[in-house]
Amino acid sequence: MDRRNFIKRATAATAGMVLPTILPSGRLFAATGSRKVNHVVFCLFAGGVRSLESIWQNDGNLMPAMLNGNSSISSDISGSIDAMPSSPLSSPLQTQGTLFTSFKYDQGPTGHFNGHVAALTGQHTTNALSLRNRFPLPTIFELYRKHNSPQMAAKNAWWISKSNVLYPSLNYSAHPNYGASFGANHIAPNSFFKYAISNSLQHDIDFTATKAEDVENLKAYLNSNFNSTVTLNDGIRNSPAHRDEITAWMKTVQQQVTGGLTGNPWGITSGMNSDQKNLYFAEELIKEFKPELTVVNLTGVDTAHSNFSGYCNALHRADYGVSHLWDTIQNTPGMANDTVMIVMPEIGRNLVDNNILDANGRPALDHTSGDPMCRDIFCLVAGPSQVIAQNKVVNSPGGRSVDVVPTIANLLGFDLDIPIALPGSVLQEAFQ
Amino acid sequence: MTTSKLSAIVLMASMTLLSCNRNDIYDLGTIKVMADGEKVSLKSDLQFMTMAYRDLYGVDVPPDALDLMRVAYISFGDKALVIDEIVQALLLSSDLTLISNQDLRADIASFVQSSYATFLLREPSAFEQVYWVNQIQDKTDLTVRDIYYVFMTCEEYRYY
Numbered sequence: 001m002d003r004r005n006f007i008k009r010a011t012a013a014t015a016g017m018v019l020p021t022i023l024p025s026g027r028l029f030a031a032t033g034s035r036k037v038n039h040v041v042f043c044l045f046a047g048g049v050r051s052l053e054s055i056w057q058n059d060g061n062l063m064p065a066m067l068n069g070n071s072s073i074s075s076d077i078s079g080s081i082d083a084m085p086s087s088p089l090s091s092p093l094q095t096q097g098t099l100f101t102s103f104k105y106d107q108g109p110t111g112h113f114n115g116h117v118a119a120l121t122g123q124h125t126t127n128a129l130s131l132r133n134r135f136p137l138p139t140i141f142e143l144y145r146k147h148n149s150p151q152m153a154a155k156n157a158w159w160i161s162k163s164n165v166l167y168p169s170l171n172y173s174a175h176p177n178y179g180a181s182f183g184a185n186h187i188a189p190n191s192f193f194k195y196a197i198s199n200s201l202q203h204d205i206d207f208t209a210t211k212a213e214d215v216e217n218l219k220a221y222l223n224s225n226f227n228s229t230v231t232l233n234d235g236i237r238n239s240p241a242h243r244d245e246i247t248a249w250m251k252t253v254q255q256q257v258t259g260g261l262t263g264n265p266w267g268i269t270s271g272m273n274s275d276q277k278n279l280y281f282a283e284e285l286i287k288e289f290k291p292e293l294t295v296v297n298l299t300g301v302d303t304a305h306s307n308f309s310g311y312c313n314a315l316h317r318a319d320y321g322v323s324h325l326w327d328t329i330q331n332t333p334g335m336a337n338d339t340v341m342i343v344m345p346e347i348g349r350n351l352v353d354n355n356i357l358d359a360n361g362r363p364a365l366d367h368t369s370g371d372p373m374c375r376d377i378f379c380l381v382a383g384p385s386q387v388i389a390q391n392k393v394v395n396s397p398g399g400r401s402v403d404v405v406p407t408i409a410n411l412l413g414f415d416l417d418i419p420i421a422l423p424g425s426v427l428q429e430a431f432q
Numbered sequence: 433m434t435t436s437k438l439s440a441i442v443l444m445a446s447m448t449l450l451s452c453n454r455n456d457i458y459d460l461g462t463i464k465v466m467a468d469g470e471k472v473s474l475k476s477d478l479q480f481m482t483m484a485y486r487d488l489y490g491v492d493v494p495p496d497a498l499d500l501m502r503v504a505y506i507s508f509g510d511k512a513l514v515i516d517e518i519v520q521a522l523l524l525s526s527d528l529t530l531i532s533n534q535d536l537r538a539d540i541a542s543f544v545q546s547s548y549a550t551f552l553l554r555e556p557s558a559f560e561q562v563y564w565v566n567q568i569q570d571k572t573d574l575t576v577r578d579i580y581y582v583f584m585t586c587e588e589y590r591y592y
Contacts, residue, residue, distance in 0.1 A: 100577055168507075185509050185510060186508065187507060187509065191503050201517045203520075205577060205578070207578070209574075211578065214571050214578075215581065219585060226471075226586070236509050243513050247513065250517075390456070
């Protein structure tokens with residue numbers, strides 16, 4: 001018996017004494033409201049996307065896997081757009097859900113971090129938003145984990161960030177009634193599964209036979225002889241059994257990385273970009289843990305600051321990646337037909353360019369001028385036909401990025417249990 | 433702590449160091465051993481990784497190794513999990529030379545004392561000394577690596 005099995009056995013022995021029978025759905029009790037689905041995946045799409053290039057298709061349909069439309073890509077930039085494999089979906093993702101075309105990031109500075117905070121907390125931000133301290137109000141992860149009965153394990157909530165710049169801190173807030181105890185597991189897989197790190201971390205000490213038990217007992221002995229009034233800064237904590245499940249999954253992926261199996265698993269001729277890699281790792285995680293709440297972000301289109309054609313190409317790649325993610329979800333038992341996916345850029349981009357020309361002579365785009373176009377975004381809510389209105393387009397204004405948090409809470413049945421005031425509303429128009 | 437007591441601890445550690453001929457393993461670093469073992473501060477994450485490397489390898493952590501540990505650390509939310517992984521990686525590195533298990537078995541009492549000095553920066557109490565010696569004698573499959581893992585993942589090791 002290795003250390004993992006020892007911990008698992010010990011945990012199971014304890015749990016067996018106190019846990020009632022788990023329902024076939026895997027849940028014990030419902031929150032106050034009824035669930036519409038048991039899984040939500042929220043994709044913060046791409047890092048500042050203008051509606052002009054996405055839903056309004058000014059340069060042709062750069063997002064054919066997600067959006068209806070056959071318009072050709074503008075000839076002057078078409079050579080900069082990498083060919084993607086055929087969409088794994090039989091029809092654009094839009095046909096499996098509701099597209100809000102007049103969505104707004106309506107308040108707060110139009111920066112990436114502000115946009116992320118608004119999307120993940122359902123709260124507006126200001127120029128006073130701290131980049132050093134965690135946000136004072138709870139994230140969707142904390143609301144989800146706390147306001148379910150029983151409270152949800154961290155293994156059910158994952159924040160998969162594209163990078164380690166600022167974003168790791170979004171897995172929980174500084175709110176005294178929430179915080180790390182209710183935070184999500186966070187992983188930045190593009191960094192964590194780098195070859196050098198995978199190569200270093202992929203092996204465990206082999207605690208065989210009774211040694212696992214001996215090691216735990218010796219550690220318990222040392223711990224029993226030590227008292228400190230200082231609190232350990234451990235971030236979120238998984239249970240020992242869940243920690244071992246997560247470690248085992250990490251080892252599997254690390255061995256894939258060192259075995260050269262993660263370089264281009266989607267077989268894209270020009271290779272996978274980092275957004276697509278992030279989605280690939282998100283898929284691996286979803287297949288393993290089937291989380292009830294997953295948030296993943298993409299940032300590739302932010303190259304628009306200096307390269308408009310690169311921005312369009314990143315948009316095209318992100319489009320394929322999201323369709324691949326949805327296909328994986330629909331081919332994952334336990335997630336298929338029981339998952340709603342919400343896709344939304346955190347912010348838009350300026351209407352007025354910044355005069356930096358790319359190789360095709362196209363001017364680049366920032367997103368911080370206060371230009372109204374920065375606040376125009378879209379939101380696509382896809383899901384099972386019995387839950388989500390199919391192939392529906394909502395053009396009327398009203399939807400806002402702060403509506404996503406209450407909508408997720410409603411989908412997972414705990415919106416009525418949230419004691420914190422949320423400025424947003426449930427996106428009822430997306431529901432059947 | 434009296435000067436003579438401190439000198440005795442340092443001498444004891446030095447003797448162990450010499451007997452095992454592994455200066456890098458028993459280097460005490462720059463923090464002095466305290467007989468009472470009082471620890472009031474939590475190591476910062478960077479301090480933890482830096483000290484862990486030094487405690488095992490006896491030298492300051494090279495920038496590239498520290499950067500690898502740092503990136504792994506900030507890329508995963510469950511810090512206890514990732515620290516456990518980092519400690520195991522440090523202990524399993526082919527660059528690390530541990531004293532042999534034969535040397536451990538040849539002088540268990542000295543090994544226990546030096547382990548406390550290296551990792552917990554204190555002497556074991558008389559009871560702790562006896563407990564550990566008995567445990568190592570009884571559990572014949574415990575290795576130096578296993579015992580170091582226990583010390584480096586205990587709560588006391590997170591403080592200084």
